[in-house]
Amino acid sequence: MVNLIINNKNITAPEDSTLLEAAKQNGIIIPNLCYLEGVHEFGSCRICSVEVVGAKTLMVACMTKVKEGMVVYTNSAKVIKARKVLYELMLSDHSKACLSCNRNLTCELQKLGETLGVEENRFETTSCRTEIDKSISITRDLSKCILCRRCITVCNEVQGVGILNAQNRGFDTLISPAMDLPIGDVKCAFCGQCTVVCPTGALRETDSTEKVWQAINNPNKRVVFQTAPAVRVALGEMFGYPVGTSVTGKMAAAIRALGVDDVFDTDWAADLTIMEEGMEFLHRVTDVLADKKATLPMITSCSPGWIKYIESYYPEQIPNLSTCKSPHMMLGALAKSFYAESKGLDAKKMFVVSVMPCTAKKFECTRAEMQNDGLKNVDEVITTRELGSMIKQAGIDFNNLPDEKFDEPMGFSTGAADIFGLTGGVMEAALRTVYAILMGKNLPFENLHVTPIVGLNQIKEATIKLEGVLPQYKQFEGLEVKIAVTSGLAGAKILIEQIKNGTSPYHFIEVMGCPSGCICGGGQPRSHDPELRKKRMSILYAEDENKHLRQSHENPSIQKFYDQWGSPGCYKSHEYLHTYYVDRSGKNN
């Protein structure tokens, strides 16, 4: 521990902690902007400048480490003045269309102005950045960019994609893909992590709400909504609920109140995915064990950002991908076929909207192969944030809504489906089912949780030895199934490099494109709660544990579906529920 004095107060702080952390732990708040705990320590905004006695200049608290005997002032007149001038400078290079900005009242820059008590704006704005770059998933409005570079750190270091970087120099600096190409023209995975960390309205999902409003208000359209597992654990944050509140019932009610005809749960399709993907895995392993041609390790395919990444950067590894469509695509495909038929609806008049924690899914739903019978599986994807906005726009008193249930037949799900929203969840769900099928008994882990793959580490792995398999699967006897789980593309890159180099020991790999999985997807509400990931994760596990049925194959609704449909992996399944991938390495996008 180190002793220092901040604002005349003697404090101790762990060695290696920054002034910002030390101050915070002692109840002293130092305003900051570009800093993002654990992610971005960069020092570009200089707002957290503090006076360190003996230093020639002010020091940035976010990057200055505590030292024994340091004397620090975080709120001297000099500091307060400097911060205000810095803020004014920053503001002078920022579009001031706050009232018509998507981030109005949630903008960190705006909030900072209030925090700093800035009352002057002495500079005329001359910004060199005016263009708006709209791709299918992500919209960049550089007039609102304050060059904090959080997006760059996330794109380069957290995700390892690296399509965003600073271009030009000095005042002409702008954040963009190389050669200032539109983001839609480069190999962006559309993971949207940049939109989550952006403090202003410079980076956001491309708006889809307008089209959804039009569909809802079109009497000829039957509008079907589905919500991904991770949406329900974050939507509440937009309505003042503390981080880590599940609002499943209110969410279903609110969507219905928007005027939506069918409110389905993507969770149902998650159970379905496990059936399809589990079978695919069993087939692949069977083939390999029989020396037939099959590609292992198999990699999950639910994460469209990850899919676009592998198509762009590792096309030769496409055969490793499961051919399963992602759950919401399956649901969309079935809504317009299975459901429409059973209800006697005209599938052409159906409009399927997926509410996703994801920005890449906006791109996914436009993929040419994501259609059946000449109809798109999913018509529009909106993010959790967009759903929240629509609920607000519609004047729905979300907080006082009674809980409602999803519509049948695609509304019921098991606990396995809930954990699809977090890293390790898909793998765990698959293992629960595959193990049960092979062994005729439950997965031998406490509470069905495969503990080695639970948690927020970048790469997690486990080995499950199959001993005492059911006779019809005797070829699996003694097999040690090696699995790996990762979230975030940087981790995925490590695993796929192993595959590429032939050193991958795994049979089955789960990849989620966003760190921590969909709970922290690119379309989720933005929050700086340091416990955010853990809190959101814990509710999904709780949802799972609170369910009576926790294994996908036990879902009676799924069983009923297969009674009518056929079996997992049947021809029809391949037609509607599986897909293929495209080599995108040669071209941008």
Added chain:
Amino acid sequence: MNKITTIDQLNEIKKKYLAENGKYKFNILVCGGGGCVSSNCQEVDDAIRNELNALGLNDQVNVFQTGCMGICAVGPVALILPERIFYTQLTPKKAREIVNRHIVGGEVCEEFTFFDKSLQRFVPCIDDIEFFKLQTKLVLENCGMIEYDNIDAYIAKDGYVAAGQSILEQNPEKVIVEVEKSGLRGRGGAGFLTGVKLRSGFMQKSDVKYMVCNADEGDPGAFMDRSVIEGDPHSVIEGMILSAFAIGASQGYVYIRAEYPIAIDRLKEALNQAREYGLLGENLFGTKFSFDLDIRIGAGAFVCGEETALLASIEGKRGEPKQKPPFPFQQGLFKRPTIINNVETLANIAKIVRNGGQWYSGFGLPNATGTKVFALAGDVVNTGIIEVPIGTTIGSIIYSIGGGIPNKKQFKAAQIGGPSGGCVTKENLNTPADYDSLNKIGAIMGSGGLIVMNEDTCMVDTARFFMDFIRDESCGKCVACRVGTKRMLEILEKITQGEGKKGDIELLEEIGETIKLTAMCGLGQTAPNPILSTIRFFRNEYEEHINKKHCRAGVCSAMFTSPCENTCPANINISGYVSLIAAGRFQDAYNLIMQENPFPAVCGRICTRPCESKCRRRGVDEAIAIRDLKRFVVDYAFKNEMPWKVQMTFPKKKNMKIAIVGAGASGLTCAHYLVNIGYDVDVFESEIKAGGVLAYGIPEYRLPKDILQHEISLIEEEGVNVYLNTEIGRDISFKQLREDYQAIYVSTGTQFPQKINIKGENLDGVIHGITFLKQIHLEPNFKLRGTVAVIGGGNTAIDSARTALRIGAEKVIVVYRRTIDQMPAYFEEIVEAQEEGIEIMELVAPLQFVDDGKGRVKSIECVRMELSDFDSSGRRKSVEVKGSNFMLDVDFVIPAVSQYADLPFIGKNEIGQTKWGTFVTNPENMMTTMDGVFAGGDIVRGPEDVISAIADGKKAASSIDLYLGGNGLLNKGQKIEIPSVYDDDEIVYHKQFDKEMLPPNHRKNTFDEVVLGFHKLNAIEESMRCLHCERR
């Protein structure tokens, strides 16, 4: 080639090289520095070799190229040994002639050697040239003296011995200790102790460490590092080897900017040579120590000179700085401990290790040892590279080594430390060039760029230039620098375009201070320095730009029509009347001048013509003779008719009375303008004639009385009442004046001679200058005889001397304590005086006037003076040479040092006065501290020129009108259409056309006017020389 593993091998190479060299009778060293390369030294080199070839002298003469010799302004240059004759501004033709006359004929071609402009003579031997004499070359010792492309030449200068011994002894500690003892501080700018740096590098625990040389020299106008690398690359390599050995690095990089292709080539070649000798690579000197060195070429971003950005650039990343700490010595290149030093620092290391730290610390100052290389650029005679002991004053660098300011311009400021530095003004010329002293005045030592600026430099525009550079070079990482510099630049641009507003200066200071405090790296933290520094020293210039929309240097062209008009205190439309003369409309030209100046005939003769000093035609050949053109039209108008009165519209009477005290140029001008807007004006003059100092202070031969009286009479005819022989305080009380008049303008001038305050000043035969001139005026038959000594160097002194000569003195000596070129008197008056036979005794000061025993002066005890450091006006102080006293026998002495003001009619406590007795006035409206009492001219300014007094009078008229409820607009007559006489043909070179003058032997006995002015045809031709800067 065998690898070198012993010191003996080095000695062997040295011996062989020297023996080889000793065979030649002559060595011709052709400068191959960057400056000389661009002035085509290669052609000169070829010409010398070809000529020697043709003459078959190859075996007697060794020709080789060296690095920069330093004096780039006169390149290409060459040095011939053994005589050490320094030839400048060579051409192939001159080179061939030198070979024939010097090498063959043994004759020094003096006319091709260095010409010292201040001494006005050629200085053939390099050791006699002031520029070189005052330098101490340690870093540049070999630069310009040895072949840059031959490692043997470096070894012959004991090169690589230090590295060899250190490595063979396997004692890094010793290297560090010597550097520590030397006190060497980083020459890149910050001045961090190099020994401490090496020590901290040594202390770091790491398997890999790096040594980096920062050669990203990016300051505009700086080329020290380039010169060192180009001229003596091995000194840098050896410095790198020693430093790497000291810290335990096995890999080094030289980060050099791509704009230095010659330096890169020479360094590459040097690296190859060193590798060949085994001085780089594996197992140096047969030991376990391995070290290799690679070049990394930077794309030329200024910020990459900042160490963390430089390292990022070497790593292949965007050249952006990182937050420190961690410092590079902890976590540098590829996250390993890295020591970065600047080229010049490294070039010192081998010498320090070889000669010992003690030796090095003997140069310079105790806390800033050694020497510093500076790149002298800008408005200085000897531009180039110099090296001086740290602590040499800025003044001696500029004046003694730099040769001062060319074209007789005034020194204004020197920018030191480039865009991160600040300026040194004339008040600070005695500041020693060392880290701490410069910091104190808001500048920095920096890497050694020294840009000299003369009076034609606008400091606001200079600040704008540096800010433009920095804005362009900011990396864009942090807000402070990225946006702050842009906003500062925008404000500066507005100010220089005449759109500045109140509060801008304070805003600049506020942003500047914020950037300094909060920017991430050194670039940002120092970015506002040029602005803050110019605001500190030249705030008045900023204020003039903002409040008066005036750029005194005539640079910010958005604020004026032409530089001449901008410079004229009275704002006369000069380009306008020059155009009218060219069109033959002399009468209109006269009228146009009269709009702004009611004394054109006076000004046409004795104006100090600041306009001509700013004339753009100077850049072509010679300024337009603006004053003489003015005189021409006035003479023409007086000869022909008097149109002025006809032209005036009679103003409506306001029935308000204004009193003007003093009928000099300022008072009468004020009266002229006031009467023309309807005031009743009474002018009170204590003397018996109007005109003030124009009437009695300026001799007839310069300003004939009738000319002056004619202009005064024109003003009287307008209705101004002039009461002569009426002294305020004697004839009318000042109190009465204030009661009777609505406003008063005091323009009494400075009419009392300043005493020298030495013994004997009251003796008979001692007459003070202004008193003397007045006496001549009042007593036309006053005579002098014998030897007359005049003390002083101003106009009064020269006027007194020339007058003395005209009233009977046989011999006139002007005694001046400084040098002739520092005399404040008009240059042409001094020349004319000398032509008339007046002797000027420079660097002499009187100690006392000696009595002949009868109360009359007999002689002056004088003492010789010499120049020392600089005074606050930027001139060198003159100090007595002890024991050099001598007697000067005289019959009369006229001390003429200065004048002062003394107004008996106003109590000193009643009105604000300065310590020199001049009035304090509000610069906005010229009002004194007494309500309704305005003042202008010399009573406010101290002794100054007539055009400023006229300008004051005019401005006071406007202010008085405003004060009395008017709109302040003066009645200047009808608008005069100006013809366009633009000549788009190419410029024909021609100096000023001749004026007619009385010959010296004729004029010295009469008071006839000396200058007779332009002939009409010459006047028209002269006017056609105008470049018409007013064109936009």
